[in-house]
Amino acid sequence: MRKPFLTVYLDPKLLEALEAYAKKRGAPKSTVAEAAIAGFLTPDAADQKEAAVTRRLDRLDRRADRLERDLGIAVEMLALFIRFWLTATPSLPDAAQAAARAKGRERYIGFIDALGRRLSQGRSFAREVADDVSGSPDAGSSTAADVSP
Secondary structure (H helix, E strand, C coil): CCCCCCCCCCCHHHHHHHHHHHHHHCCCHHHHHHHHHHHHHCCHHHHHHHHHHHHHHHHHHHHHHHHHHHHHHHHHHHHHHHHHHHHHCCCCCHHHHHHHHHHHHHHHHHHHHHHHHHHHCCCCHHHHHHHHHHCCCCCCCCCHHHHCC
């Protein structure tokens, strides 16, 4: 089958580039021009890139949603703890203040140690809370060693 003939007018510099490319590839100018026109008219590569970018953005969006949820859990947990602590902790007499500060420092060091252990193990309290709420089989799997000083 014979292909239809097309006459095209090109800028001299574009024609030089076409001739150089065809010579470099060892292909006729008409074959190079046909492939270029086909590539221009069928933007598969652009569609594939757009689909890849869309998938990546979707993954980033899901990650951002999880981060927002985890941050919300952390803020609510902290607010609830502070409210509970402020309403349930009685004031100490002046004589007991020094002993309370010493005990507070000791508990804080224990808290930091427990936090370090949990972080080094890759465990997340926010994930445990989410599992507890959803009734996951792993719910309540933390031990006293995870939270005790």
